[in-house]
Amino acid sequence: MSADDQIKNYQDLLRQYNILNQLSRTVSSTLDLNKILRIILTGVTFGDGFGFNRAFLFLIDREEKKLLGRMAIGPSSNEEAWKVWGEIQQSSFSLEEYLNSEKFDTQTRVSLLDDQIKKLKISLVQGKEISSCLEDGIPRNVDLSAGYGSDDSYRITDISRIEAGLTEFLDYPKFCIIPLISRTKKVGILIVDNKFNHREITRDDIDFLFMLSQFAASSIRNTLIYNDLKDSLEALAKLNSKLEFLKEYNEKIIESIPVSIIVLDHDFKVTLCNSNSEKLMGRTKDSLIGRKIRKGLIFLDELDLYYELSKVMKEKRAEGFYKTVVTFGGRKNSDIYDIILVPFKFSPEIPEGAVVIIENITKTVRLEQSLAEAKRLSELGRLSATVAHEIRNPLIAIGGYANRVKKKYTESGQINEENLDIIISEITRLEKIVNEILDYAAERKVEHNEINIGKVLQECISLAQAAAEQKNIDIVIDCGSDSISSREIIMNGSFDNLKQAFLNVFNNAIEASETRDKVGICIQLEEDEDGKYLIIKINNRSYLGSEEDAHNIFLPFYTTKLRGSGLGLTITKRIVEQHAGKIDVASNIDIGTTFTIKLPLVRF
Amino acid sequence: MKKILVVEDDMPIRNLYKEELIDEGYDVVTAPDGVVGYELFRKEKPDLITIDIKMPNMNGLELLDKIRKEDKCIPIIIYSAYGEFTQNFSTWAADEYLVKSSDLTEFKNRVRELLDRK
Numbered sequence: 110m111s112a113d114d115q116i117k118n119y120q121d122l123l124r125q126y127n128i129l130n131q132l133s134r135t136v137s138s139t140l141d142l143n144k145i146l147r148i149i150l151t152g153v154t155f156g157d158g159f160g161f162n163r164a165f166l167f168l169i170d171r172e173e174k175k176l177l178g179r180m181a182i183g184p185s186s187n188e189e190a191w192k193v194w195g196e197i198q199q200s201s202f203s204l205e206e207y208l209n210s211e212k213f214d215t216q217t218r219v220s221l222l223d224d225q226i227k228k229l230k231i232s233l234v235q236g237k238e239i240s241s242c243l244e245d246g247i248p249r250n251v252d253l254s255a256g257y258g259s260d261d262s263y264r265i266t267d268i269s270r271i272e273a274g275l276t277e278f279l280d281y282p283k284f285c286i287i288p289l290i291s292r293t294k295k296v297g298i299l300i301v302d303n304k305f306n307h308r309e310i311t312r313d314d315i316d317f318l319f320m321l322s323q324f325a326a327s328s329i330r331n332t333l334i335y336n337d338l339k340d341s342l343e344a345l346a347k348l349n350s351k352l353e354f355l356k357e358y359n360e361k362i363i364e365s366i367p368v369s370i371i372v373l374d375h376d377f378k379v380t381l382c383n384s385n386s387e388k389l390m391g392r393t394k395d396s397l398i399g400r401k402i403r404k405g406l407i408f409l410d411e412l413d414l415y416y417e418l419s420k421v422m423k424e425k426r427a428e429g430f431y432k433t434v435v436t437f438g439g440r441k442n443s444d445i446y447d448i449i450l451v452p453f454k455f456s457p458e459i460p461e462g463a464v465v466i467i468e469n470i471t472k473t474v475r476l477e478q479s480l481a482e483a484k485r486l487s488e489l490g491r492l493s494a495t496v497a498h499e500i501r502n503p504l505i506a507i508g509g510y511a512n513r514v515k516k517k518y519t520e521s522g523q524i525n526e527e528n529l530d531i532i533i534s535e536i537t538r539l540e541k542i543v544n545e546i547l548d549y550a551a552e553r554k555v556e557h558n559e560i561n562i563g564k565v566l567q568e569c570i571s572l573a574q575a576a577a578e579q580k581n582i583d584i585v586i587d588c589g590s591d592s593i594s595s596r597e598i599i600m601n602g603s604f605d606n607l608k609q610a611f612l613n614v615f616n617n618a619i620e621a622s623e624t625r626d627k628v629g630i631c632i633q634l635e636e637d638e639d640g641k642y643l644i645i646k647i648n649n650r651s652y653l654g655s656e657e658d659a660h661n662i663f664l665p666f667y668t669t670k671l672r673g674s675g676l677g678l679t680i681t682k683r684i685v686e687q688h689a690g691k692i693d694v695a696s697n698i699d700i701g702t703t704f705t706i707k708l709p710l711v712r713f
Numbered sequence: 714m715k716k717i718l719v720v721e722d723d724m725p726i727r728n729l730y731k732e733e734l735i736d737e738g739y740d741v742v743t744a745p746d747g748v749v750g751y752e753l754f755r756k757e758k759p760d761l762i763t764i765d766i767k768m769p770n771m772n773g774l775e776l777l778d779k780i781r782k783e784d785k786c787i788p789i790i791i792y793s794a795y796g797e798f799t800q801n802f803s804t805w806a807a808d809e810y811l812v813k814s815s816d817l818t819e820f821k822n823r824v825r826e827l828l829d830r831k
Contacts, residue, residue, distance in 0.1 A: 501794045501813065506725035508815020513732065531725050 125317045128152060128159070131205040133324050142332045143180070148208055149325045150182040153301055155204050159317065161301040162308075165226055165279075168297040168329070169243070176239070176298060178229035184305065185221040231274045238265055239272045242288045243295045248315050248322075253282035275300075285310050287318045289326035296326045296333075369467040372453065375422060375460040377402040377415065389467060390437065408436040409448055414465075421450040422461045432474060435467075444471040499542050503535040510535075545676045556603060557688075559711060562643055563598040565607050566632065573615035573628075581624045587631040598634065598643060599711045602688045610684040611645070613677040614704050618649040621702065626650045634713050641710040648703040653696035662694055715828050716740040718759035720750035720776060722768040726813075730763065733817050734824070747771025747779075754780055759787075761828055763820075764807070766793035774804070781806045788827035790820070 132152040136145050146166055153164040163183030167176035233240040238249050253276065255266040268276055276282075284302035288295070299322060303310065363370055369386035371379055378401050387394055407414040409430045421428050430448040434441065449466040510528045517525050570586065577584050618628045629648040634641070653659045663682045685692045690708040717739045721727040724745070731741045742757050744750035748770045754762060762780065766773035773791055780789065791807035804810050809823050 498794055502723050502726060505794075505813050505815045506723070506729055509726070509729040509733070509817060512815065512817070513729070531728070535725055 121313070125159070125313075128155075128204055129317070129320060129324075131203075131208070132321065135205065135208045136324070136328045140332055140335050142329070142336060145328055145332055146180045147182070149299070149321070150180060151208065152204060153299070153318070153321070154182050155207065159301070159314065159321075161314075162303040162305045163222070163301065165300040166297060167226075167229075167231065167300075169295050173295055174233055176231040176233065178226035178231075179297070181220070181222040181226040183220075183222055225278070229274065229278055231272050234272050237272045238270050239275070239286060239298060242286055243290065243298070246288055246290050248288065248319055249286040250310060250315060251282075251284050251286065280304075283310065285315060285318065287315075287322045289322050289329065291326040291330035294330060296329050299325065367468075369465075369469075371397075371465040371467075372462065373402060373418065373465065374455075374462040377418060380462070386467070389435075389442075389469075406438060409433045409446075418450060418463050418465075421452050421463050425452045425461060427451045432470065444469050445474045446470060496546060500539060503539045503542075506535045507532050507539075545680075557601045558603075559599050560602055560604045560607075561597055562600045562602070562607065562708065562710070563596065565604060566611060566645070569608055569611040569615055570630065572612060573619060573630075576616060577619050577628065580619060580622070582619055582622050583625075583627045585627055585629045587629065588633075596713065598713045600643065600688070600708060601711060602708075603684075606684045607688065610681040610706075613681040614647050614706070617677055618647050618702075618704075621651040622649045623651070634710075641713055643708045643710050643713075645706045645708075646703055647706075648701055650701040652698050653694075653702050659694050659696045659702070663692075714738070714740045715760040716742065716757060717824065718750065718753055718757060718762045719743045720747065720762065720768070720773065721765040722746055723765075726765075730817070730820075733821065737821055737824070739824075747773065747776035750776050751779055761788045761790070761824060763790045763792065763824070765813075766791060766804075777804070777806055788830075790823055790827070792820070 132148060135148050139145060139148075150164040150166060153159045154161050161183075163181065165178070166180045168179045169176055231239065233243070238251075242249050249265055251265045251271065253266060253268050255264060265271070279300070279302060281302050281304040284300055287299040287301070289297045289299060299318070301310070301314075301318065363383045366383075367385065369389045370381075370383045371386050371390075372381035374380050378399060379397050382390075382394055382397050384394060386397065390397055392400075402415055402418065404413060404415045409417065410433050412430070417428060417430075428450045430446075430450075433446050433448055435444075435446055435448075436442070447468045447470050451464045451466065453462050453464045454460075455462070510532045514525055514528050514532075517523060517528070570584070574584050615628075615630070622628055626649065629646070631646040631648070633644045633646075635644055636642070653662065663678050682692050685706055685708065688708055690706060692707075693705045694702065695705070696702040717734055719727060719730045719734070719741060721730060721743070722745050727743050727745065731743050734741045742753055742759065744753050746768050747764075750762075750764065751771070753759070764773040764776055768776075771779075773793070777789060777791055780787065789807045790809040790811060791804055792811040792813055794813045808827055811820060811823065814820075
């Protein structure tokens with residue numbers, strides 16, 4: 110190498126160091142990613158700098174699986190290239206001057222190349238060159254025009270070693286890939302070529318590009334981190350204002366609902382309450398906050414709120430008090446309330462407090478009461494109408510025959526004894542009806558003792574069998590494997606009442622049956638975790654006709670029979686319920702009608 | 714002798730009507746429900762029919778309807794313990810609608826009038 114060459118070499122080196130110096134100074138003055146990228150690419154292509162024809166920048170995605178085209182600088186055609194370089198040579202700016210000039214800052218012209226690269230995505234493939242250079246950090250010099258097989262450690266000539274998409278986009282066989290890696294973190298790649306003046310890329314070029322890539326990568330990465338941080342901070346700020354909004358929103362809801370809400374801390378001190386609780390407590394909201402719920406201050410019926418609250422806080426379990434009268438400081442409130450106590454924690458460090466939710470349900474309760482009264486009155490109306498009708502038939506017969514007796518007596522001076530018998534039997538019928546009505550109306554206190562229900566059933570079954578024989582009806586008893594007579598089935602109840610209850614159902618089944626029908630009586634003993642039960646099913650073949658008829662059958666004076674008060678099943682239902690039992694009826698065309706009675710037992 | 718069919722489910726009342734009408738000089742047949750009532754209407758060919766409304770198997774309104782489909786002219790008195798049935802259009806197919814009473818004077822008058830008109 111001649112002395113002149115040596116001098117030129119040193120001059121080139123100096124120039125390039127100088128450019129690096131200028132670039133790094135400019136880059137460090139900003140945190141705008143686009144500006145940084147533009148500075149780097151401009152530095153690489155600036156005639157006074159490296160002077161490459163084109164430069165491309167790709168950034169790696171978060172998953173590190175793809176390179177996304179981000180920015181390109183360079184002419185998109187030969188004509189454009191010469192024009193641009195002509196302009197630059199005319200201006201006497203140095204690189205740094207240019208970068209800091211208004212011209213650079215206001216450079217808004219979007220180049221075709223820049224547009225195209227933004228659409229480009231290159232999938233990284235392990236083992237191929239772009240992926241590998243991001244692993245080992247060493248730039249790759251590519252010359253696809255050199256022909257297959259002329260690869261050396263310095264040049265890549267085989268197109269299949271480059272990830273798909275890039276070479277087609279560049280449309281020029283010689284280029285250099287420079288990985289951008291900040292410490293160990295992959296940032297992206299820089300690609301340069303000389304498509305228009307065809308200058309060969311030298312080893313020195315690559316060495317300097319490599320140096321440039323060091324600070325380019327770290328400034329890009331810093332900016333990315335900074336932008337991420339900025340975004341998170343902005344999102345956080347947004348979230349904060351959202352939280353503020355939510356807090357206000359919640360407060361408005363708490364204020365507007367027609368329920369008193371009082372929040373207490375673990376020390377029974379009021380920390381929050383809504384305006385609705387002012388009316389209830391007789392104090393303003395502000396004077397309520399900070400006050401303590403003391404022992405003996407507020408009673409829910411007979412219960413001290415203080416103790417109920419301690420229980421809720423201790424057991425961390427909500428508790429409800431329904432239709433409660435509240436006594437506040439000895440002053441009884443005539444209204445009725447539903448009260449719910451819920452354990453509540455502000456934060457994990459603070460011991461459990463509680464929320465008291467109080468709803469005034471006076472209006473609802475009064476409405477319920479007037480509804481029940483209306484229902485009672487309408488039932489009474491129905492009852493009177495039916496009673497009147499039931500009494501009318503015997504009365505007509507009595508009156509009619511009395512008239513006949515009188516007429517006959519006037520005509521012949523004789524009294525017709527048969528007619529008198531009819532009058533007497535109709536009076537007996539009337540008496541029976543009136544007695545049943547009185548029985549139903551009487552709210553007699555029933556004494557319950559331990560009785561053998563098996564014995565009650567036996568008595569009823571033999572009475573029913575006698576009645577069934579008269580009508581030529583078969584009674585079929587099914588007790589499963591248990592024989593009722595051989596064991597004691599003990600329950601708490603009234604022997605006479607239960608006997609009446611069973612007889613009513615048995616007779617009902619017999620009366621509803623046609624001659625030669627069968628009436629089935631099935632008796633079962635059952636046991637579950639709640640206790641022991643006796644289940645009696647009574648089936649007859651006749652179908653009640655409709656769902657509604659089945660539903661109505663327990664109503665007073667509802668009857669499908671010719672004779673009878675219509676009170677039998679109503680009385681049975683009442684007796685069964687007095688014994689904490691249940692009676693149901695199901696009716697369909699195929700199996701007829703089945704009554705099911707379930708009674709709780711003491712033992713069997 | 715004119716023949717009257719009494720359809721009534723309540724036995725004492727049925728007998729009361731029967732005896733009273735026999736006293737008036739009519740031939741009387743009785744039925745305890747609508748089904749038997751219809752059979753007797755076909756078999757006995759009565760001159761007048763009295764029908765109670767509330768009855769088992771086939772009620773009085775169903776029976777009235779069934780008879781009227783075959784015989785538009787035969788006088789029919791329908792009666793009930795309920796006054797409210799006057800509002801029921803089905804009862805209009807009958808010549809008279811009466812509310813049951815222990816005083817049978819009006820009932821007997823109506824029977825006579827209807828038979829005279831015939």
